[in-house]
Amino acid sequence: MPEGKKIYMSTREVAKVLEVSTATVRDWIRHGFLPAFQPPSPLARANSPDRGARGMYRIRREDFDEFVKKGQRPSEISEV
Numbered sequence: 001m002p003e004g005k006k007i008y009m010s011t012r013e014v015a016k017v018l019e020v021s022t023a024t025v026r027d028w029i030r031h032g033f034l035p036a037f038q039p040p041s042p043l044a045r046a047n048s049p050d051r052g053a054r055g056m057y058r059i060r061r062e063d064f065d066e067f068v069k070k071g072q073r074p075s076e077i078s079e080v
Contacts, residue, residue: 008058011036017064018073026057035063 028034
């Protein structure tokens with residue numbers, strides 16, 4: 001992995017790169033199109049810009065790169 005490249009991305013970062021809403025990214029995650037995990041620390045949630053009732057997701061950079069490489073932008077999950 002190149003120097004300075006982040007290992008994990010937030011839903012907000014993924015949404016910005018793909019020019020979709022964070023709700024769309026969360027839908028992709030919930031429907032299994034984009035692998036992600038929720039960090040277990042309540043402190044991480046409290047200090048995150050992705051905090052809220054829905055929780056916080058992190059996407060591994062290599063999973064994101066694979067998602068983009070395969071052109072996996074599910075059309076059946078609509079922009080909210």
